[in-house]
Every structure is written in structure tokens, then in C-alpha cells.
Amino acid sequence: MKKLFIFLMSLMLVVGFLPSLSSASTKGLKVHFVDVGQGDATLIQSPNGKTMLVDGGSKSSSVELVKFLKEKGVKQLDYVVATHPDADHIGGLIGVLENFKAVNFIDSGFPHTSQTYYDLLTLIDQKNINFTVPKELDKISLDEQLIIRVLHINDEAKDSNGASIVLKLTHNKVSFLLMGDADTSIEDYIRKKYDVSATVLKNGHHGSKTSSSAPFISQVKPKVAILSYGKNNSYGHPDTAVEARLKNVGAKTYKTAVDCDITVTSDGVKYDVASSCGKMQSKKPSTPAPVKKSDTKPAIQPKPxxxxxxxxxxxxxxxxxxxxxxxxxxxxxxxxxxxxxxxxx
Known part of the structure; x- marks a missing residue:
């Protein structure tokens, strides 16, 4: 009878009456670093199907960000995080909250006087979204397979960048460090207190020279580095010294201004990186169109x-x-x- 039972169970597996181990496995983690121009926006799609958006770029990127979320099948945002209240991080969140249901909103708590921040807080209140200012080492309960902790927050910082929420997301052996606009002083603080090693580093402050110090990069030792910034920005982002430091530790650098939307997929052991443009397009360079004589004259720039x-x-x-x-x-x-x-x- 025992042999017959084993045979019947095996037969049912073969013909599909019982799920195999592979079909019962959970989905992987997807972390999207969205191209929002000169700003930051990171969408996290967890293995259990829940979602978290960290920052949302500027107001001008709102339409594209909403479109991106819809394309990724987002119906609801379980968590929205504003790392700090600068316009290039929270401006686009207004359009997002107008188009998607959000359950929880996590804020740095740093007081800001801009109209953008006021409008965002008003919208959160109108939609009755659960509003939280976390503490250092608080855990965000998005998925049991993930550990997401706050490594830094300071609502009494001297400026908004100094208030930046820093998050570390761990998916078994694959980890992500999201730095907001944290500067070198914050980097020094967290690297001396916590394990900042990470597979993927979203560099602080768009690759500015105010962040990504050599000691910090050496301690993180990322395999992948993400620089989120806009083309031809007036700030000089990213800094060449930052790029050199990343290269020195062997990190593969991706840039939203070059690679557009960047997605890191993880099964908890292995990871893959894909980008929506840049690297893929470079394989087949297009033949430049012939330049007409009339096109060679420099365009006259209108004066303000x-x-x-x-x-x-x-x-x-x-x-x-x-x-x-x-x-x-x-x-x-x-x-x-x-x-x-x-x-x-």
C-alpha cells in the first residue's frame, strides 16, 4: 500500500493535480530606479506583491512617474516614503497620491516652508493616509522576506538634506542601500554604527561631491551603484571623483540620465540589472544624418x-x-x- 501511495502521488505531480515545488515558489523582488530627471524615485515591488515608493522626483516628472507605476501594474502603494522635503524628491508625489491609493506615508519630519511640501501634507490629510515619522532602526513591515530598516533620520537637522531618511533593504543575500540626499557626515555616522555593506547602492545626493566619500564607498563595497540625476543639470552631477571611487571598488555604475529606468531583480541569492535605454541602444549606434548647411549656424538663445x-x-x-x-x-x-x-x- 505504501508503494502504491507513493506511485499515485508521483503520478498526480506529473499530470499536474498537485503543485510542484517550483510552481509554488514565490515571486522575486524588483527595485526600480525611475528616471525622473534631476531627482529621485525608487519603486520597490516585494515578493508578496506589496509596493513601496521612495521619493517621487519633481512636479514636472509627475506624469511620467504615474505612467511608469501603471505600466508596472501598481494598483495601490502600501508605503510611500519622502526621504526629505526637497522639491526634487517630493514634487512628483502629489500626482502619485492623486492617482493611487496609498496606505502609509513615511516622512522625515523635517519642517519645511515650501508650497510643494504644504500641498503634499494637505493631500495626505485629505486622503486620510496614515502618516508616520519613524525612529532610527525602525523596521518597515512590507514583506516577511525582506528586512527594511531606517538607518538614519533627523528632524532637527540644520538643513533638509541632513534630515534624509536612509534605508537598508535586505533580501537574504542581496541588499540595497538607499541614501536619499545624505551627505558625508551622515555616511560617517551610519558606517560607524551599522553594517552598511550592500549589493546595490543608490548614491546620495545624485552623485554630488558632498556625498559618497572614499571611506564610505570602501565600506559599502557595492556591486552595483545607481546615480539618479538629470541630463545637463546645472549642479555638475555626478562628480567625477565619485565615479572614480565606485570604479575603484569594482562597482558597475548605472545612471538614469544615460540608462533611463533601471531595474534590479533579486531572488535573494542572485540579482540581475536591466535598463530601459543607454546600454541596449549603444549596441547598434545609429548612423548620423547628413548635416545641412542651414543647420550649422548656432541657434540664437533668447535672453531672459x-x-x-x-x-x-x-x-x-x-x-x-x-x-x-x-x-x-x-x-x-x-x-x-x-x-x-x-x-x-
Whole structure:
């Protein structure tokens, strides 16, 4: 009888009446570093099907970010994290919350006076989203297969970047370190207190020289580094020294300005990296079109109609999204959070 039972069980497996071990296995983890121009946005799709969005780029990237989330099948966001209240991290979250149900919102708690931050908080209140300011080492319970912990948060920081929430996500043997806009002082703090080694590092502050110090990179020892920034940005991101440090530790660097959307897939042991452009396109370089004589003349750049404004209200009448450092109308006194962007909403 025992032999007959074993035979019948084997037969049922073969013909499909019972699930095999492979068909019962869980889905993998997907972490998407979304191309939102000069900003940050990271979508985490966990093995159990839950989702978490960390930052959302600027307001100008909102439409594309919403489109990306829909393309990835997102119906609901279980967690939304604003690492800090700078416009290039939270601006796009307004459009996201208008288009998707969000269950929990995690905030740095850093007080900010921008209209963008005020509008975001108002929307969170209107939609009755659970609002939390976590503590250091708090765990975000997204999936039992994942460990997501807060390694840094400081609502009393001297500036918004210093308040950045730093997250470490561990999926068995594959780990991710998401640095927000954390600078070298925060890097020094967390590397002396915690295990910061990670398979994938989303570098702090878009690859700026204010972050990604040599001691920190050497301790993280990432296999993959993600630099999220916009093409031809006025800040000089990413810094060449940062790229050199990543190369020195053997990290494979991906850039949203070059590779567009970057997706890291993990089964907990192995990982794969795919990008939506850049590397794939470089395999078949296109033949340049012949240049017409009329095209060789340099385009005449129109001069700004106005470069001095008494206050942000007046400036936004001409430049609704504010202006960046290096723009003729930029004034440091109007850049209250000292993030290199004046009068952002």
C-alpha cells in the first residue's frame, strides 16, 4: 500500500493535480530606479506583491512617474516614503497620491516652508493616509522576506538634506542601500554604527561631491551603484571623483540620465540589472544624418525677459517652477533651504 501511495502521488505531480515545488515558489523582488530627471524615485515591488515608493522626483516628472507605476501594474502603494522635503524628491508625489491609493506615508519630519511640501501634507490629510515619522532602526513591515530598516533620520537637522531618511533593504543575500540626499557626515555616522555593506547602492545626493566619500564607498563595497540625476543639470552631477571611487571598488555604475529606468531583480541569492535605454541602444549606434548647411549656424538663445525679482511671488509669475543655481534670475536669498533651487513650489 505504501508503494502504491507513493506511485499515485508521483503520478498526480506529473499530470499536474498537485503543485510542484517550483510552481509554488514565490515571486522575486524588483527595485526600480525611475528616471525622473534631476531627482529621485525608487519603486520597490516585494515578493508578496506589496509596493513601496521612495521619493517621487519633481512636479514636472509627475506624469511620467504615474505612467511608469501603471505600466508596472501598481494598483495601490502600501508605503510611500519622502526621504526629505526637497522639491526634487517630493514634487512628483502629489500626482502619485492623486492617482493611487496609498496606505502609509513615511516622512522625515523635517519642517519645511515650501508650497510643494504644504500641498503634499494637505493631500495626505485629505486622503486620510496614515502618516508616520519613524525612529532610527525602525523596521518597515512590507514583506516577511525582506528586512527594511531606517538607518538614519533627523528632524532637527540644520538643513533638509541632513534630515534624509536612509534605508537598508535586505533580501537574504542581496541588499540595497538607499541614501536619499545624505551627505558625508551622515555616511560617517551610519558606517560607524551599522553594517552598511550592500549589493546595490543608490548614491546620495545624485552623485554630488558632498556625498559618497572614499571611506564610505570602501565600506559599502557595492556591486552595483545607481546615480539618479538629470541630463545637463546645472549642479555638475555626478562628480567625477565619485565615479572614480565606485570604479575603484569594482562597482558597475548605472545612471538614469544615460540608462533611463533601471531595474534590479533579486531572488535573494542572485540579482540581475536591466535598463530601459543607454546600454541596449549603444549596441547598434545609429548612423548620423547628413548635416545641412542651414543647420550649422548656432541657434540664437533668447535672453531672459526679466532677471531680478523682489520676491518669490513675483519670480513665479515668470518662472512657475522656480529657478536653479546658475540661472540669471537665481538669488541665494530666495533659496531658503539652500538646495540650489530658488522659489520652488
Amino acid at each position: 525677459t526679466q532677471t531680478y525679482f523682489k520676491n518669490c511671488t513675483e519670480l513665479r509669475k515668470v518662472y512657475p517652477n522656480g529657478v536653479g543655481k546658475g540661472h540669471p534670475a537665481y538669488q541665494s536669498k530666495m533659496d531658503r533651504d539652500k538646495d540650489g533651487w530658488a522659489c520652488e513650489r
